[in-house]
Amino acid sequence: MKFQAIKGVRDILPAESALWNRVEQTAREVFATYGYGEIRLPIFEQTDLFARSVGEESDIVSKEMYSFKTEDGLPERPSIQDLAGFTDWVKKVDIAYERGEIQKDEYFEKQLSEIKYFLQQGPDPGLGWEVYRRVMNGLAFGLDDTVRSQTAKLLSLRPEATASVCRAYIEHGMHTLPGNVKLYYIGPMFRRERPQKGRYRQFYQIGAEVLGQSDAPAIDAEVIEMLMAFFERAGLRSAALQGGKDAGLKPGATTDETTLYINSIGCKECRPKYVEKLRAALVEHINELKADSQRRVETNPLRVLDSKLPEEQAVIEKLPRITEHLCDACREHYGEVKKQLELRGVAYQENWRLVRGLDYYMRTTFEITAPGLGAQNAVCGGGRYDGLVELLGGPATKGIGFAIGTDRLILSLQEAAKQQGAGGTPALQELDVFIAWMGAVAQPEAVKIARTLREAGFSVEVPAEEMKFKKSIGLADKLGARFALIIGENEIAEGKYALKRLSDGVQEKVSADELIAAVRRSNE
RNA sequence: GUGAGCGUAGCUCAGCUGGUAGAGCAUCGGUCUGUGGAACCGAGGGUCGUGGGUUCAAAUCCCAUCGCUCACCCCA
Numbered sequence A: 001m002k003f004q005a006i007k008g009v010r011d012i013l014p015a016e017s018a019l020w021n022r023v024e025q026t027a028r029e030v031f032a033t034y035g036y037g038e039i040r041l042p043i044f045e046q047t048d049l050f051a052r053s054v055g056e057e058s059d060i061v062s063k064e065m066y067s068f069k070t071e072d073g074l075p076e077r078p079s080i081q082d083l084a085g086f087t088d089w090v091k092k093v094d095i096a097y098e099r100g101e102i103q104k105d106e107y108f109e110k111q112l113s114e115i116k117y118f119l120q121q122g123p124d125p126g127l128g129w130e131v132y133r134r135v136m137n138g139l140a141f142g143l144d145d146t147v148r149s150q151t152a153k154l155l156s157l158r159p160e161a162t163a164s165v166c167r168a169y170i171e172h173g174m175h176t177l178p179g180n181v182k183l184y185y186i187g188p189m190f191r192r193e194r195p196q197k198g199r200y201r202q203f204y205q206i207g208a209e210v211l212g213q214s215d216a217p218a219i220d221a222e223v224i225e226m227l228m229a230f231f232e233r234a235g236l237r238s239a240a241l242q243g244g245k246d247a248g249l250k251p252g253a254t255t256d257e258t259t260l261y262i263n264s265i266g267c268k269e270c271r272p273k274y275v276e277k278l279r280a281a282l283v284e285h286i287n288e289l290k291a292d293s294q295r296r297v298e299t300n301p302l303r304v305l306d307s308k309l310p311e312e313q314a315v316i317e318k319l320p321r322i323t324e325h326l327c328d329a330c331r332e333h334y335g336e337v338k339k340q341l342e343l344r345g346v347a348y349q350e351n352w353r354l355v356r357g358l359d360y361y362m363r364t365t366f367e368i369t370a371p372g373l374g375a376q377n378a379v380c381g382g383g384r385y386d387g388l389v390e391l392l393g394g395p396a397t398k399g400i401g402f403a404i405g406t407d408r409l410i411l412s413l414q415e416a417a418k419q420q421g422a423g424g425t426p427a428l429q430e431l432d433v434f435i436a437w438m439g440a441v442a443q444p445e446a447v448k449i450a451r452t453l454r455e456a457g458f459s460v461e462v463p464a465e466e467m468k469f470k471k472s473i474g475l476a477d478k479l480g481a482r483f484a485l486i487i488g489e490n491e492i493a494e495g496k497y498a499l500k501r502l503s504d505g506v507q508e509k510v511s512a513d514e515l516i517a518a519v520r521r522s523n524e
Numbered sequence B: 001g002u003g004a005g006c007g008u009a010g011c012u013c014a015g016c017u018g019g020u021a022g023a024g025c026a027u028c029g030g031u032c033u034g035u036g037g038a039a040c041c042g043a044g045g046g047u048c049g050u051g052g053g054u055u056c057a058a059a060u061c062c063c064a065u066c067g068c069u070c071a072c073c074c075c076a
Helices: A014-033 A047-054 A059-063 A080-098 A106-121 A125-142 A145-150 A162-171 A217-234 A270-284 A291-299 A301-306 A310-317 A328-343 A406-419 A442-455 A469-478 A489-494 A512-521
Strands: A044-046 A067-069 A154-157 A181-190 A202-212 A259-264 A362-369 A378-384 A398-405 A433-437 A483-487 A496-501 A507-511
Touching: A014 A181, A014 A202, A014 A217, A014 A406, A044 A047, A044 A162, A047 A059, A047 A154, A047 A162, A162 A181, A162 A202, A162 A398, A202 A217, A202 A406, A217 A259, A217 A328, A217 A362, A217 A378, A217 A398, A217 A406, A259 A328, A270 A291, A270 A301, A291 A301, A301 A310, A328 A362, A378 A406, A398 A406, A433 A442, A433 A469, A442 A483, A442 A489, A442 A512, A469 A483, A483 A489, A489 A496, A496 A512, A507 A512
Parallel strands: A433 A483
Antiparallel strands: A044 A154, A067 A154, A181 A202, A202 A398, A259 A362, A362 A378, A378 A398, A483 A496, A496 A507
16 A cells, blocks of 8 residues: 555545535525625635734644745745845844844744754755745744745645635725625635544635624624524534523533533733733642643633643632623623524523634634534634734724534534434445446447436446346446346347336336436336 | 554454464355346455564564554644
8 A cells, every 4th residue: 555645634435425515515505595605715825814813823823834835935945045135134134123123022033043043054955844944934924024025925725714714805805895795615724733533634614704894793693593503404413502501611521412602702902901810810820730731821821721631620610700801892792692692592501711712813702512523522613803804904894703614513413323323324326227238239229328317317327348137237236226227139129128126126118218207207 | 742542355353372364244256148135156355554673483572663543732
């Protein structure tokens, strides 16, 4: 076995792809009824787009993207001339950094020292791509616009699609469109993480975004309503209405039911204040925390709330909750979102420990977990991201959206089917008619009839070479054909074919004219 | 990046404390040259993940390496 799919990617074979198509088709139909249009996006973008939107410090950007340069970008291994160019930049950057013109930042400083080291070494092939990539990133991330434009050719496979949607929104002036702009997308994303159950390096998402001037809570609620409508249509077991109780569960908690968790994580005004309160509270209990959480107190205190460690749960329960520290505007917005959800009969559980990983989220956040998955049991995550479009250079715009992890949704559906004992045999390709022909005179006839049937919309299999009759019928059976159409010398002479229904073996004689009607009639 | 478990036929797996590979399913052929599902007979398909070591002898023991899986980190 010489070649195999690379780590974290996989083939989806016909036995499974039928379900995939059904799920994606359901999304298209449901989203269309809510007025969403499909946007087909490129699979790669300028690295910087993701760096800005997702956050340069995030794991996604700092180490999980598949990045590469374009032909007209900088060469993979710098030549002497390029080095001269680098040296100039670095001098400029160094001076700007010392003067404080570039924001002081540990990450950037590290990049800069890597670059300096690299330059001292000269164009040594032994240094390889990895260091060079960091040089590129370093240059791309911290520099003034003239330098940035020279490194703008560093591209990345998209790790998510919200940034692309916003980019497209800006690029095509969609803010001039009437009403809110509602878009959905379906397709693969790429993250270079260690694979595990429900987590792949090429994974698929179905997502939707609403962009426009309004941040009315009813928009949030309608987005979630649509999502739940989709899950229901897709056949995911749904949660019973439990109302505004605070589940207090960390998002990874296992439940047997599909569950919608919601939270508000505040805005630029109130969140930083809360984070400081949280950090202060955590520092008090620092000794009760494990290493991972201790580190997070510094890097991202909100993440401590995500901890699954049993020994940390007691501490976490006593921490300040963001819902109690929201500013008036955010509290009001959140309250209204909940009302709107109840109005729509959407079952939800509040979860104050639900925090989002990406920088751009604010206010409403939500996540849906489904049964039958492993540790990665979130099938959907989303939230509001007012200001993201602006951050990317567009007009002031409100936004909210979600992304469904299709791989996980499929996994959960398959798991449910397995438990109901339904999913024993993988679905065969639909096959209506197998043409069992024999004798050289029958072959042209078989080809003609196949064409006619196919034009009528039936799926037809014609053996490419003559088979023994018994084999032929046997193959029809194994392929799961509904009918075998028998054409031999007798049939040609008689002008009538034998149409055999394989489920019960009943056979009738039909002329060419009657054939389509006959197949259609007994097709139920 | 970290940890654990696992790599034997297309698939699921057996192979006990070393004696140089097996089953079931699947595939193909035959019994069966105009009627499928069954039965019976037969065939193909494996450098036992790879490389090294111990040994007269390694799928089996040891080391290394690669791959897969699950979990952590992070996140959909």
